Amino acid sequence: MKKIALTVLLTASATAAISGPVEEQIRFRQSAYSFLGWNTGKIKKQVVDNPESFNKDYVAAAANAIAAVANSGLGELYGPGTDQGIGWKQTRLKPEFFQKKDEVTAAANKFNEAANGLAKVAAAGDKVAIKEAFGKVTESCKGCHDLVRIKE
Amino acid sequence: MKVTVHIWDLPLRLFHWLLVVSIAAAYITAKLGGELIDWHGRIGIFILGLLIFRIVWGFLGSTHARFVSFFPTIPRLVAYLKGRWQGVGHNPLGALSVFALLGVLAIQVGTGLFANDDIAYEGPLFGFIDKSLSDQLTGWHNTAFNFLLGLVVLHVIAIVFYRWAKKTNLVVPMLTGKKQVPKVLAETVISTRPSGVGALRLILSLIISCSVVWGVSGGISTLYPVDRYQQTAQATPGF
Ligand code: HEM
Numbered sequence: 001m002k003k004i005a006l007t008v009l010l011t012a013s014a015t016a017a018i019s020g021p022v023e024e025q026i027r028f029r030q031s032a033y034s035f036l037g038w039n040t041g042k043i044k045k046q047v048v049d050n051p052e053s054f055n056k057d058y059v060a061a062a063a064n065a066i067a068a069v070a071n072s073g074l075g076e077l078y079g080p081g082t083d084q085g086i087g088w089k090q091t092r093l094k095p096e097f098f099q100k101k102d103e104v105t106a107a108a109n110k111f112n113e114a115a116n117g118l119a120k121v122a123a124a125g126d127k128v129a130i131k132e133a134f135g136k137v138t139e140s141c142k143g144c145h146d147l148v149r150i151k152e
Numbered sequence: 153m154k155v156t157v158h159i160w161d162l163p164l165r166l167f168h169w170l171l172v173v174s175i176a177a178a179y180i181t182a183k184l185g186g187e188l189i190d191w192h193g194r195i196g197i198f199i200l201g202l203l204i205f206r207i208v209w210g211f212l213g214s215t216h217a218r219f220v221s222f223f224p225t226i227p228r229l230v231a232y233l234k235g236r237w238q239g240v241g242h243n244p245l246g247a248l249s250v251f252a253l254l255g256v257l258a259i260q261v262g263t264g265l266f267a268n269d270d271i272a273y274e275g276p277l278f279g280f281i282d283k284s285l286s287d288q289l290t291g292w293h294n295t296a297f298n299f300l301l302g303l304v305v306l307h308v309i310a311i312v313f314y315r316w317a318k319k320t321n322l323v324v325p326m327l328t329g330k331k332q333v334p335k336v337l338a339e340t341v342i343s344t345r346p347s348g349v350g351a352l353r354l355i356l357s358l359i360i361s362c363s364v365v366w367g368v369s370g371g372i373s374t375l376y377p378v379d380r381y382q383q384t385a386q387a388t389p390g391f
Contacts, residue, residue, distance in 0.1 A: 040271055152288070
């Protein structure tokens with residue numbers, strides 16, 4: 001009986017350790033980026049791959065979601081030590097992240113500007129302008145990935 | 153006494169230089185990203201077409217394009233390394249390089265077809281496999297490029313080496329198709345022109361490579377739709 005209680009206690013504390021602050025930050029940022037990927041995918045479908053299917057509100061909703069994530073202050077999820085650890089999966093943040101603060105800030109700002117720019121033109125609904133603004137967004141995603149994300 | 157022989161037929165030379173240009177273009181578009189990743193995919197599929205063409209041409213092409221004519225067998229390699237090899241087309245070491253390049257290129261293109269960039273691009277066959285497998289193949293795609301680059305560098309070094317150390321120009325024959333060889337050797341060579349390139353065999357090769365490109369770039373997905381986002385809304389749902 002005591003043994004079982006001890007096991008339960010140990011397991012519980014181990015679980016608590018897994019969802020400690022570092023792991024939580026990793027988990028939240030992985031969620032945020034996955035959500036971004038869902039929304040860029042939707043815009044790509046309706047604006048680039050299959051322009052006949054363009055639906056203004058649908059694209060604007062996705063663009064707003066991207067801008068909202070960009071403006072939510074994701075930088076908070078990059079605390080010290082978050083280059084190691086498992087969120088939904090092992091993090092792919094490069095340890096150099098912490099030495100490249102200026103470059104990272106520049107890349108992140110570029111993304112934020114592009115995201116807000118896209119949200120603005122998406123509200124207006126001009127497909128050509130949206131396509132161009134969307135290209136800037138995906139370019140900024142890649143810019144940051146090349147900089148701080150460990151390659152597959 | 154030297155005479156001029158035709159060694160590289162026109163389709164082979166076109167293949168070679170189109171491949172050079174497209175690999176450079178594929179690299180640049182992959183690195184720049186943004187909207188260009190779509191072009192990277194298109195160029196990659198064009199490279200697939202080139203690759204299939206070269207493989208078919210390795211059986212149907214003119215003498216020196218055929219794999220059997222230069223397959224690097226152990227005896228041929230040994231003879232070459234001992235300086236006893238005599239021939240006009242690819243020498244056995246060069247042949248090794250050809251097969252290595254074609255092999256790595258096949259891996260590069262094959263993995264690319266299933267790759268994704270986690271942003272807004274998926275290879276045309278992505279839908280047939282899981283995301284996690286696609287991520288793994290994307291990793292191979294990145295790694296394969298280092299091998300491809302290594303082989304290309306070796307290839308270029310070899311050409312420079314032949315130019316300066318052995319006084320043999322390998323570039324001009326790949327442009328003109330013609331090469332100066334000793335008369336004794338030339339007599340063993342069946343000229344690849346005009347009888348070497350059969351129009352029928354060329355058309356057959358083109359049909360095969362175009363069919364593969366068509367299949368990969370849409371044909372297969374049309375016949376077997378696997379669009380995993382098919383069910384998603386076309387308009388914003390109520391919540
Ligand atoms: C059907 C053909 C191809 C498709 C669909 C394809 C697709 C892709 C995708 C989706 C990526 C992004 C991977 C990432 O961001 O991690 C990528 C990257 C890359 N591809 Fe391809 N590819 C193809 C053929 C090729 C070929 C033939 C080459 C080279 C000759 C090539 C060279 C590269 C390189 C160097 C990268 C890395 C880019 C980087 O470091 O950011 N690809 N490719």
